[in-house]
Amino acid sequence: MKIFTAGQIRNWDAYTIANEPITSLQLMERAATACTNWLLEQRFTQQHIHIFCGKGNNGGDGLAIARLLLIQAVPVTVYIFETGKKGSNDFQRNLELLHNHTTDIHFLQSTDAFPTLQQNDVVIDALLGTGLDRPLEGLLADLVQHISNSPATVIAIDLPTGMFTDKSCKEAVCMRADHTLSFEVYKQCLLVAENAEYCGNVHLLAIGLHPAYYETTLAAQQLMDAAIIRSIYKKRKAAAHKGNFGHALLLAGSYGKTGAAILSAKACLRSGVGLLTMHTPTCGIIPLQTAVPEAMVETDANEKYLSNTPADLLRYAAIGIGPGIDLHEETANALMLLLQQAHQPMVLDADALNLLSIKKELSALLHTDCILTPHPKEFERLFGKTANDFERIEKAQEKATELNCVIVVKGHHTFIACPDGTAWFNSTGNAGMATAGSGDVLTGILTGLLAQGYNTTEAAILGVYLHGLAGDFAAAELSQEAMTAGDLTRYLGKAFLQLSLTNR
Ligand SMILES: NC(=O)C1=CN([C@@H]2O[C@H](COP(=O)(O)OP(=O)(O)OC[C@H]3O[C@@H](n4cnc5c(N)ncnc54)[C@H](OP(=O)(O)O)[C@@H]3O)[C@@H](O)[C@H]2O)[C@H](O)CC1
Numbered sequence: 013m014k015i016f017t018a019g020q021i022r023n024w025d026a027y028t029i030a031n032e033p034i035t036s037l038q039l040m041e042r043a044a045t046a047c048t049n050w051l052l053e054q055r056f057t058q059q060h061i062h063i064f065c066g067k068g069n070n071g072g073d074g075l076a077i078a079r080l081l082l083i084q085a086v087p088v089t090v091y092i093f094e095t096g097k098k099g100s101n102d103f104q105r106n107l108e109l110l111h112n113h114t115t116d117i118h119f120l121q122s123t124d125a126f127p128t129l130q131q132n133d134v135v136i137d138a139l140l141g142t143g144l145d146r147p148l149e150g151l152l153a154d155l156v157q158h159i160s161n162s163p164a165t166v167i168a169i170d171l172p173t174g175m176f177t178d179k180s181c182k183e184a185v186c187m188r189a190d191h192t193l194s195f196e197v198y199k200q201c202l203l204v205a206e207n208a209e210y211c212g213n214v215h216l217l218a219i220g221l222h223p224a225y226y227e228t229t230l231a232a233q234q235l236m237d238a239a240i241i242r243s244i245y246k247k248r249k250a251a252a253h254k255g256n257f258g259h260a261l262l263l264a265g266s267y268g269k270t271g272a273a274i275l276s277a278k279a280c281l282r283s284g285v286g287l288l289t290m291h292t293p294t295c296g297i298i299p300l301q302t303a304v305p306e307a308m309v310e311t312d313a314n315e316k317y318l319s320n321t322p323a324d325l326l327r328y329a330a331i332g333i334g335p336g337i338d339l340h341e342e343t344a345n346a347l348m349l350l351l352q353q354a355h356q357p358m359v360l361d362a363d364a365l366n367l368l369s370i371k372k373e374l375s376a377l378l379h380t381d382c383i384l385t386p387h388p389k390e391f392e393r394l395f396g397k398t399a400n401d402f403e404r405i406e407k408a409q410e411k412a413t414e415l416n417c418v419i420v421v422k423g424h425h426t427f428i429a430c431p432d433g434t435a436w437f438n439s440t441g442n443a444g445m446a447t448a449g450s451g452d453v454l455t456g457i458l459t460g461l462l463a464q465g466y467n468t469t470e471a472a473i474l475g476v477y478l479h480g481l482a483g484d485f486a487a488a489e490l491s492q493e494a495m496t497a498g499d500l501t502r503y504l505g506k507a508f509l510q511l512s513l514t515n516r
C-alpha cells in the first residue's frame with residue numbers, strides 16, 4: 013500500500029472532486045459516515061460523545077459526525093475552538109445543518125470553558141488534521157493537553173491534533189489518542205515509533221477516493237501488504253531437492269554468546285535453506301552441534317572469538333555475519349577478509365555493524381548484495397545521530413543509495429530502504445519482539461532466504477514480514493510478555509503456512 017504525503021492526499025481529494033465528480037461537501041459526508049459507522053460498530057455510541065472541532069475541514073468532519081450521531085439518537089455535545097476566523101466553506105455548511113439537530117454547541121475561548129471529561133466519556137478529536145502547518149500553541153495547546161490528560165477515550169479523526177503528516181512533532185504538543193480513524197491510506201506519521209503513543213490503534217476507513225489517482229501516483233514509501241508478499245514468495249516445486257535451496261554460511265557466536273549463533277542457525281534452517289554451515293569459535297562446537305544437529309559446524313582457529321574466515325568461501329550461496337561475534341581486533345580483521353574475499357549476497361548484523369562503525373574504512377568494502385540490519389542504536393553508531401524518526405528514515409534512504417545496500421532499520425514497523433530509492437514499512441510484528449535474540453533470528457531468516465535465491469530486496473521484505481508474522485502468532489498464543497526469540501523460530505512454520513494459503 014502506497015504511503016502518501018499531505019500534499020498528495022490534498023491532490024487526491026481534489027482529483028476525486030474533479031473526476032468522479034463529487035462535491036467537497038459530499039466527500040466530507042462520506043468521511044463522516046465512515047467514521048460514524050465505525051463508532052456505531054465499535055459501540056462507542058453507548059457513552060456520551062464530546063466532539064471537539066476546529067474551523068477547517070477536519071472540524072467540518074467533526075460537525076458532520078455530530079449530526080449523523082444525533083440522527084441515531086446518540087447523545088452528543090459539540091465544542092468549537094473559536095479562532096475568530098471564518099470557518100472553511102464545508103465547515104460553515106455543516107454548522108448550519110447541525111443547528112437543525114442540537115443547540116448543545118459550545119464555543120471555546122478560554123480555559124474556563126473546557127469541559128470536565130470523565131472516565132466513561134468519548135472524545136472525538138476533530139480540531140486539526142492534515143492542514144496543520146505550525147506547532148500548537150496557546151489556548152489550543154492547552155485544550156489538547158486538557159483532553160490528553162483526561163481519563164476519557166480519545167478518537168482522533170484523520171490525525172491526532174498537533175501531529176504533522178510528513179515531519180516530526182517530537183518536541184511539540186500533540187493529542188494522545190486511543191484510536192485514530194484515518195482515510196484510505198497510511199501517512200508516514202502513523203507508522204513511526206515516536207508517534208505510536210499518540211496515534212493509539214490506527215484504523216483505515218475507505219471513503220471512495222478515486223482509484224485512478226492512487227494507481228498513477230508514485231509514492232516514495234510503501235507499507236507491505238499481502239500483494240507484495242504474494243509477488244515475492246516462491247512456492248517450492250514438488251520435485252525439489254536440498255541442492256535447490258542453497259548452502260548458507262553463518263559466522264556467529266563468541267565465548268558466552270553461542271546462544272546468538274544457535275538462535276540464528278535455527279531460524280536459518282526454518283526459513284527453508286537447503287544446507288547450513290556455521291563458522292564459530294571452537295568453544296561453540298559442542299553447544300551448536302547439540303542444539304542444532306541439522307547444521308554443519310566448521311570451527312575458527314580461535315577458541316573464544318572469530319579470528320579468521322572459513323576455507324572455500326565459494327561453496328556458499330549466501331553469508332550472514334554478526335550475531336554474538338563481539339568486537340575483538342581479530343574479529344574485525346576476519347570481517348575485513350570476508351568482505352574482501354566473498355562476493356555473494358551477505359547479511360551484516362549486530363557486532364558486524366558495530367565493527368563497521370568502529371572501522372569506517374570497512375564500509376568501502378560493502379558490495380551491492382549486502383543487507384545491513386541495524387537497530388536504532390546501531391544505526392546511530394553507523395551513520396551518526398538523527399534528531400527524530402523522520403530524519404532517521406530519510407538518512408536510511410540516503411545511505412542505502414550511497415552504499416548500494418539494503419538497510420533494514422529494525423523497530424516498530426521495521427523500515428527497509430533499498431538502493432533504488434524504494435522503501436517499505438513492515439505491517440507485521442509487535443512489541444513482544446523487543447526481546448534478546450530477536451535480531452539474531454532475523455539474520456538467520458534473511459541469510460536463509462538469500463541462499464534460496466531471493467535477491468536482497470526480496471529477502472529483506474519477505475524476511476522482515478515473516479519474522480513479524482511469526483511474532484504475531486507467538487504473541488497471540490503466548491503473550492507479548494512471555495514470548496522469546498526462540499518462539500519466533502518456532503512460529504515461522506505458521507507464518508509460511510499463511511503465505512502458502514494466501515498464495516494459491
Ligand atoms: N481526502 C481526505 O483525506 C479528506 C479529508 N478531509 C478532512 O479534511 C482535513 C484537512 O482539512 P484542512 O481544512 O485542509 O485542514 P485542517 O482542518 O487540518 O486545518 C485547518 C486550518 O487550521 C489552521 N492551522 C494550521 N495549523 C494550526 C495550528 N498549529 N494552530 C491553529 N491553527 C492551525 C490553518 O489555517 P490558518 O489560516 O490558521 O493558517 C489550517 O488551514 C483532513 O485532515 C480530513 O479530516 C475531508 O473532510 C474529506 C476528504
Ligand SMILES: [K+]
Pocket residue numbers: 070137138139140141168169170171172173
Ligand atoms: K484530528
